[in-house]
Amino acid sequence: MREAMLRHGPLCVGIDPHPALLDAWGLPYSVAGLEKFSLTVVEAAEGHAATLKPQVALYEAFGSAGMAVLERVLKESREAGVLSIADAKRGDIGSTMAAYATAWLSDDSPLAADSVTLSPYLGFESLRPALDLARETGRGTFVLALTSNPEGASVQHVGGAESVAKTILKAVQHENLRNTAATSVNSVSGVTENRAERTSLVNRDQIVINGKNNTLGCCGVVIGATVSDALSQLQINLQGFNGPILSPGYGAQGADAHAVAEVFGQVSGNVLANSSRGVLRHGPDVSALRSAMQRAGDELSAALYG
Numbered sequence: 001m002r003e004a005m006l007r008h009g010p011l012c013v014g015i016d017p018h019p020a021l022l023d024a025w026g027l028p029y030s031v032a033g034l035e036k037f038s039l040t041v042v043e044a045a046e047g048h049a050a051t052l053k054p055q056v057a058l059y060e061a062f063g064s065a066g067m068a069v070l071e072r073v074l075k076e077s078r079e080a081g082v083l084s085i086a087d088a089k090r091g092d093i094g095s096t097m098a099a100y101a102t103a104w105l106s107d108d109s110p111l112a113a114d115s116v117t118l119s120p121y122l123g124f125e126s127l128r129p130a131l132d133l134a135r136e137t138g139r140g141t142f143v144l145a146l147t148s149n150p151e152g153a154s155v156q157h158v159g160g161a162e163s164v165a166k167t168i169l170k171a172v173q174h175e176n177l178r179n180t181a182a183t184s185v186n187s188v189s190g191v192t193e194n195r196a197e198r199t200s201l202v203n204r205d206q207i208v209i210n211g212k213n214n215t216l217g218c219c220g221v222v223i224g225a226t227v228s229d230a231l232s233q234l235q236i237n238l239q240g241f242n243g244p245i246l247s248p249g250y251g252a253q254g255a256d257a258h259a260v261a262e263v264f265g266q267v268s269g270n271v272l273a274n275s276s277r278g279v280l281r282h283g284p285d286v287s288a289l290r291s292a293m294q295r296a297g298d299e300l301s302a303a304l305y306g
């Protein structure tokens, strides 16, 4: 991941095939239109973006045929060498969670992605099957902490200085510390399994934050670029946070690159900023899409890395 970010910048391109976008691209709102739209974005992203984030809901809207398109998108992203984040926001009781984990994070699943977004509102530990499987298969997870939508505050800010969001962030930090300890133990006993072989989205990346080398764990979080001063209001200090941060809200939701840098000043090296509609509106021309990705990546790099 770090390598991909160094090469292409901190931009994550969202694949959100909204009806209005398909229409603007001159495509029918059909399975064929969905496929053409999605594969055009994958083609444009090859060599130009660190990650792609297909929005699962927009494929589900087409039923099984839409999910088949998503399978192809994930496969072609892999073949193009672009890491994928399935934005599925899954979360359920542990026994059901195991099935979600198998679907998105197991090696032989047709829907296997490099990582998946998770919703922790059935309790962080209910996510255990996905957290464990991601670690075992060299994949990653992104747990919702402070989402980019204004309604999120009504749940995530509850508790003030000991907010729900802070509890999630602490749990993720703890999870990554625990994984680091487990990896060391496994390495000592020689049980490194296949996970050490994979180039993961988030595993074992050396990253420089404020001049110090830190290892990013495989458990990340979602914090919107639109949260403004919520981190300070909730007395959340991200200094030393040990996971990747997926940050939607840049672009169409109103946050510019400076706003992203302002929110994440302390941990700018951990940030992967997502833009979906902000980039996609430049299609269907592949070179126009690439230029939009380049511009967004450049302005984010300048703001985040200085």
Ligand SMILES: O=c1ccn([C@@H]2O[C@H](COP(=O)(O)O)[C@@H](O)[C@H]2O)c(=O)[nH]1
Pocket: 014, 016, 055, 087, 146, 147, 148, 149, 222, 223, 224, 248, 249, 250, 251, 252, 253, 274, 275, 276, 277, 278
């Ligand atoms: O807090 C969150 C979590 C996820 N999202 C998703 O990201 C994209 C944003 O799309 P834009 O067009 O760049 O606004 C979309 O798929 C959301 O479901 C988010 O926005 N906020």
